[in-house]
Amino acid sequence: MSPQAALRINMTGLDPDPAREADRYQAALEMAVYADENGFDVVNLEEHHCAENGWLASPLTLASMIAARTKRIRISVTALLVTLYDPIRLAEDIAVIDLVSRGRFLFTAGMGYRPIEYHATGRIWSDRGRLMDETVETLLKAWTGEPFLYRGETIRVNPKPFSTPHPLFLIGGQSRAAARRAARFGLPFYPPEHSADLESAYLAELKRLNKRGFYMHPGTGNSMVMIDPDPDSAWPDLAPHMLRELQEYTTWRQAGVPRPGEESVATVEDLKKQKRFEILTAEACRDQLISGQRQVAVLHPLAGGIPVDRGWSMLRAFSEEVLQPVRAMHSERR
Template sequence: MTGLSEDPAVEADRYRAAIEMAVYAEAHGVQTVNLEEHHCADNGWLPAPLTLAAMIIARTKRVRVNVGALLVTLYDPIRLAEDIAILDLVGGGRFSFVAGLGYRPLEYHATGRSWADRGQLMDECLETLLQAWSGKPFEYRGKTLRVTPSPVSRPHPFFMVGGMSPVAARRAARFGLPFHPPTERPDLEEIYRDELARQGKQGLYVSPGKGNTMLIVDEDPHAAWPELAPYFLRELQEYSSWKQEGVPRPGEDEVHSVEDLREQGRFTILNAADFRLRFQGPEAGSAVVHPLAGGIPIDRGWEILERFCEALA
């Protein structure tokens, strides 16, 4: 979620609204609430996904809460294992995440981590998480530890390794973990499966959901586009401003206008009838709604969510 206000009271209202929206979404058939992680963003993009995930899990009973991606290299791995174990216990196994490296050196600087050592940090974190969640003593930086309590999920809370590089694909295979790139990458799938075979391990390649675009349901899409496009543009322009040479990311196309936005396809506005036609049948893919994108006012966000849920029914 993102916001545009410097007023803490306004931001507090947006976070409270996000939690209530998650409760409403669960009651109306939504299967997953997805959170992200960004730091030092001008638009207030969510910097504390585990905190918000805990609040949502405490208020819900069935909906899965996923962080995609959780920048695991920015955390102390023992504390991260403990925090996720508690989320897993309280949520009864409903918490999941995509382990990501991130793509902004500033975030590493802000959290006291080394950008140059990010690959090594990822390897250490993944190994530590898996050992910590085993419930058994293990060696960690020269000392023997046993992390408690153990999560309810066995052998560990569900998570995937994210990334857009051959290194990321091979890393996931080496640990025997699912691999989930943010865009369709048949080349990385082949690398991942080859490395699994070489390591003698089993894994799971998870491609991005078919039709995985941000959907708005509105009975007058023509009128909704100029109303909502400025919020979409603010969010995408903030994202594009973080581009780093040589660091692959999804959705790198720059957008400057409503026309660019519509052509890119990251956001789609449909009326209810067209929405139902698009998402009928087992091959329809995932329908994703982002009701607070780019600082969309809370009242308008509720309208967006309610219409989306009505169309799902």
């Protein structure tokens, strides 16, 4: 299989100047268009609320903009915090994005792990399991286009999505309850990191219920890639932005909620050791993809407030000096 290229957009690195923040959001949209036109496979969005660092809080809005401006790239939200939405409005909004994108939209349904997000959106934290079940059930019924009973009244939701039988979505989470939920609804299960125990629990529950589904997880070694001709000199420039993103993420740690990337990070040496971000020359990245050492290259050009011009430089270098040559080589081998 040809190596995959993903563009990550999460809008970390909030700029206090609204004009400069507007520039960043416009750049994110234009970068998604560029990725679409230059062979990237997917643009990945995220959702978090009440983040000091400005994490993307409105992924469906941005996804709809990207859908309207692109032709072929898949648009993913990982994870969409579905329990924070009205289920009917969520079904309608996703159906519209699915229609505009002609089936290119997909998402991982999550319920988050931060009580403040529930408080901010008027939801009750202790109800999150029930809210998740109700929301998933409602989405599946709403997207049939047929009447169904909803909170005591029969309703019908339009428009019907482009995708059949519904837009692709996976159930996220890293618990046995999440694995059982995915199996119960006959949906794919996507934990944030591999767990043999959860995989076994999910597959066993699918078999018990005579349901179909599949298990998948992010690939190992899936670090974010920055392209620079001189990585050693780039680290002092880019590290503060990487730290800005990762340090806030680590403050969201919740007891009993396992997450990938929980290690504390305070210095450039921590960054290099943990390899959640890597700064590579184009040649080094190209070699990793050709050898199979790296299956997916995830570009994160605006991470933590990286200046827009610097982000564009890295994105173009990856496209022109890495992705295009690698794809050409794979085409010749076929």
